[in-house]
Amino acid sequence: MNLGSLKVSNPYLLAPMAGYTDMPFRKICREFGCALTFSELVSVNALCFDNKKTLQYLKRDGIDKPFCIQLFGSEPELFKEAVQRVEDLCECIDINAGCPAPKVIRAKAGAYLLKDTDNFLKIIDAVVKATKKPVSIKMRMGYDAPNSDDLYRAIEDRGVSFITIHGRLKKEYFKGEVDYNHIAHVKELINIPVVANGGIDSFKKLQRVKAITGCEFFMVGQAAIGKPFIFEDFLSKRDTKRDLEFIKSVMLRHLSYLYNFSGKKAISQFRKFFHAYLKGYPNVKKFNNMINRCSDYYEAVEIIEKVGKPT
Template sequence: MDFWNNTLGGPTKIVAPMVDASELPWRLLSRKYGAELCYTPMLHSAMFVKDAKYRKEALATCEEDKPLIIQFCGNDPKIMLEAALLAEDHCCAIDINLGCPQAIAKRGHYGAYLQDEWDLVSNIVSTLSKSCKVPITCKIRRFESVEKTIEYATLLEKSGCKVLTLHGRTREQKGPLTGLADWLYVKEVKKAVKIPVISNGNIQTMQDITNCMETTNCQGVMTAEGNLYNPYLFESTWPPCWEPALEYLDLVVKYPCPLSYIRGHLFKLFHHLLNLPENAKTRISLGAAKSVEQFFNISKELRDKYIDYHNGVKLWDETNEPGTFNLILPPWLCQSYIRMPPDEHVKLVEEKVKEAQCAEKKRKYLDCEGNMISRKMMKKLRRIQRRPEKEAPSVCKKGLEKCGSCFNPQGGKCNYKLCKKCCKDKCFLENLDCPGHRILVKTRREMAQFYQVERANTNKSVIK
């Protein structure tokens, strides 16, 4: 508790370590609007030890960027210790990532995919704790049972962990299956250990922070996604999205960072605006931007487009949720991103799978009259639909217009809108050419000879 209160200052509003997102400019912006403790992005310990350039970029900080905790991932105690010793002079503590659930952590065998190897985890924490001059902290995810989660937290405390961050979701709760974090696990772990506990998960507004601390009795609350969509969250305000965007870009000019980081932040800040059909081109421009100047121009373009609505000069009609009287925030204000509940997502995926299976079984299509259309003809019709400048023919039977003389489909390039057989007859009788069916003078001569032979054979049979 001395470390928590004296060194860190007893923070309650904490910005999580986020890969490619919690870099120096973003940390400074978050601190300006209420964040009391920040983490670096997750750093790979082996790369940190071997690559001097990677190490220099990762350790970018300044006097205003305090208190700061550096987070490492890895599975080798010796390499992680070497990385921690290189970083300890630049931070207040070293955090061990034991909670990352992403596929990259599974491939690299670190993060939440170490939580079943308790001997290895204990070895890592104790090795760093005994050899580093700064405290060692850990960030974990819960298990399915409260008892196992408490046992795991107790193991980390005994191994030398000085502050524990518990994410109230399991390793499997990620992406569209994220769902809600369970604060009950945080509450029970807080009762079982003596070290400070930080709660992570379900933090989208200032009211969530208050509710979480009252429910769990934890020392602090950590947010990741909530901070990315609204860096003013800790001040309980919802600014127009261009304000934090332009402030962040000003900091980027002073403290440069990779363009991919900038693009990711702007996509989240402008998320609700860019989802509007009218801003489709702007979304493409943001994805293709290759300089800070272009990012500035895009931010100012969106500001100029919606600032009159924000100031009340123009009226924004879409203020109610469709079919209800619930008021909704206009899309230019920073606000949380709300995912579809996991059960609804699973149901939607199952419906799509069934539809795909049915389509695969049928593999046949019907025209407007209920006649079967082959797959080949269906592809041709789809090609026609993708060319709106060309008028699509009315379909029947095989999907083409009827021949003018019979029920067969007409040739696509026929001058007389006939099938090949009828076109040959017409060209022979009327002495015409049809380049579409390649019926020319030479062809007509061959046809004349054919008809002469046919008539001769007919006359012979009649005589007999």
């Protein structure tokens, strides 16, 4: 399958998510069949000033290919320099025009670009001219109101390979109904691939989104946290409820990847994943409390192994 000039093995993509889509989590999602991953949001300002923490976002495992680095910022020249620094580390460059976080909006980046479309298009021009790699856009359907048809046409005309549309306005953050009809409209409007994003949390929901939008490609974000096997469900065309022992085996594997990646920091970084993996399973509150107090890798392993067993 082709996303513009980018080849992928299937139509299911993992969304870029700050604080979540690090190398270990992307590796887990790959093992369950995810076809394309994105880095956490990478600041062009931080890249250009050699911020060490930011460089961690660029690391990937050998199976993590194709891999897209997502950049955010507000200055076209910094985007150009950032692209030159990272293009050898990935197969695709993505421009963030969707993040609604207040600190990103204050920096006139992310979804703010949908208000300042002149600058948005200058950024796209700078990125496309700076690299031979495919360029994509991840964007909201609008800031305070839906994006114009002219904006989508202008994006296509600038040589972007594909766009991902989260079917909510900036002001809606991650709540409220996703407007799949807007995504369907854009799919008919332009000739480059459109990736549907927002609220896809099961194979049943995927079928509905596919029917409404007519899209061939789909991006999953929050639904993959604690459920990376959602990609396997999509590929097998069925929704599954995995038993607790299976979940624990995935947790242990994920924790080991994270520990190898981050060392002692892994335990605190894993807590949010721990809670997500066990969400909906009975009698897990005490284990959530235990992991919140834990700071040792081997203790964390023991906590996971005890889940669901008589104490």
